[in-house]
Amino acid sequence: MPEVSARKLQDWTEQGFEPGNCPVRQVLDHVSAKWPVLILLELGLKPMRFNELLRALPDISKRMLTQSLRNLERDGILRREVFDTKPPSVTYSLTDLGEGFLPHLLALVDWAEKGMPEIVAARQRFDRT
Amino acid sequence: MPEVSARKLQDWTEQGFEPGNCPVRQVLDHVSAKWPVLILLELGLKPMRFNELLRALPDISKRMLTQSLRNLERDGILRREVFDTKPPSVTYSLTDLGEGFLPHLLALVDWAEKGMPEIVAARQRFDRT
DNA sequence: GCGGTTAGGTCTCTAAATGAGACCTGTATT
DNA sequence: AATACAGGTCTCATTTAGAGACCTAACCGC
DSSP, X not given: OHHHHHHHHHHHHHTTOOGGGOHHHHHXXXXXXXXXXXXXXHHHHOOEEHHHHHHHSTTOOHHHHHHHHHHHHHTTSEEEEEEOOSSOEEEEEXXXXXXXXXXXXXXXXXXXXXXXXXXXXXXXXXXXX | OHHHHHHHHHHHHHTTOOGGGOHHHHHHHHHHSHHHHHHHHHHHXXXXXXXXXXXXXXXXXXXXXXXXXXXXXXXXXXXXXXXXXXXXXXXXXXXXXXXXXXHHHHHHHHHHXXXXXXXXXXXXXXXXX
């Protein structure tokens, strides 16, 4: 497995990607940062409206919600639809691209859950010394 | 798949996890943030020393490297070993826990790479309007 | 028809996180 | 004696994130 990643890193650097402009980095940043992760998990459950997301994620600010949603929309990971009701309503849902990402995200959550006992133990060991 | 995640979110909230103290969130934050991701990819290739990592990640600062390494060490995802050479050398390597995480991370990178054309297209559409 | 509420944001201001880079300790090198 | 390297820490400037006021338009109760 490491060789795969080794080759990729090689390829990338050979293709002259300055670290800062690596597109994969950018996507991962958008997708794996704190709020985007939680937003995607929510939208994986069902499409949601702006304020619904706000209520589902009690500790996000409107500002960060807007910003994260825009990034994900721009990357084609979710879709924003405005309905001309009164007041107008806006729903967000995963695109196929976003759906394709979800299993990986859930795998991560699963890994974290399963690993929690070990992680907690490691922390205690670390903090004791 | 969504039901799985639905149940988890349910469970968590039922267990009275305030969003802020959710341990899984914390681990994901440590593991999926910008620098930790890159560090783990590097250490997935081979164990490395501090300055070696610094050179491999040309745009990280010492400060953030130290900090990220400490977090990952505390969570038991990597191991720090000091050798009493002169000058003393310090190597970082993945623990079993960390090795277990690597495939998921590589899957994400892979998803991002495969999805790049679609993502780039989505961005252009978004920016045009 | 006045006050309050909802949706979906934006704007401003403050607080916290990050980045750049000087500095430190100890040994070896020239 | 001066310089270099490893592996950091410390300080300070810049970025980013968070809290919350504000906005528009429409509806509800009374």
